[in-house]
Amino acid sequence: MDSAVLSWKQWVRIAYDVADGLNYLHHYASPPYVHKNVKSSNVLLDAEFRAKLANFGLARAVEEYGDGGGLHLTRHVVGTHGYMAPEYLEHGLITPKLDVFAFGVVLLELLSGREATYPKDDEDEKEKGELLLSGSLRKVLSGGDNYDVRT
Template identity: 55%
Template sequence: MISQWFRSVVKSLTVYKFEDLQIATENFSQYNRIKVSTVYKGSLKGDNIAIKVMQGDVFSEINILQKINHSNILKLSGFCGHDSKTYLVYEWAENGSLSDWLHSKQHQTSITLQWNQRVQIAYDVANAMNYLHKYTTTPYIHKNLKTSNILLDANFRAKISNFGLARSVDKCDQSELQWTWNVVGNPGYMAPEYSKNGVVTPKLDIFALGVVILELLSGRDAATGGTSEDDLLSGFITGVLEGVGNTREKLRGFIDPSLRNEYPLDLAFSMAQLARNCVDYDLNARPSMSELFITLLKILQLSDWYPYDSMSISSGR
């Protein structure tokens, strides 16, 4: 069974020699290590690559990635097995994670993502997720969508990564409920039906993308989760959408100050309302990914007519 799987994988992916990966990463030096992760930057035949070092069962992630092909999903080019470890070789995303750009002090004090870039990123993510939910041979739920798993290429186009928790769903009936006892993920992005009862549906990804949109709007970090008043989700709903006062003006106080009011408030309000629908407590009240995708496309097209700062980012870090 495994040998048959291996033969099919070899047809679509490159099997790298461990020695070549050692050379590419300068023997997996700390200099080439990306933050505190198990991912290393390397250079192979003149091209930059990312190498993810993994232990345990990686068949599922490889099996998914070898079957999918989308410009907004990080491409797996090959792998290597050595000393009970598997080395997954991916394309390199020059501008790192969305989380870094939204939350890192380095970027907050210098350059920032502009309005149009943020809408484009949200659209790119929805595009990739819509592909996973509707247009792959076997539909998939990502289950681990968050800003640290959204990478940005040289043109600041988004690429989804980390499919270790992804699960396939029935193409004929995606509304059918699945359950799991093994609830894994970041609390800040978990839909309530999943975190409390282990219910798994495509609406998990809808909820997580709603949280990502709130992060794009506010610049705040949802990864801390929790139930405090400072929590991103509860703060948005109670502080912006509920209570007395002008909702649009309250939204201004929620928007990332690094945007310096250089954004169309009406479109920001549309984005906020969309995010609110995505994070609805009732999973059946959330939009489908295709509906989310179409709405973001409209907001992106309208944003192109908005004259924003010409100093928007055009190069890497």
């Protein structure tokens, strides 16, 4: 096996392992936890390419988050640009949906081969900045112009 390239089956297994880890944190840990920092660099691989979630420095226990109970808000929004859910950025709302959004960005990275944020390709220096990979999906979903997220 070529060690430089992972097979599609290995990529799917990595995604499954991360989803399984988040499922455990959200539904089986006592108390449930929200990781708050799910990103590709916090997914570690063992010798068999099995994924493990790492860096629980921002993790937060969330008691009984279902049915509106245990709603948690924060004024101190922390995390990595490109992986943070809009409701967390805007309102500081901490729920497992925060991790699910970030996991979706990790999946987009896996499928597109791009990072969560990437530089704008704009000739005007005033418009230099970063684009969010999650934002590029809007054009794909709206059926716009044969758009390829890999380009």
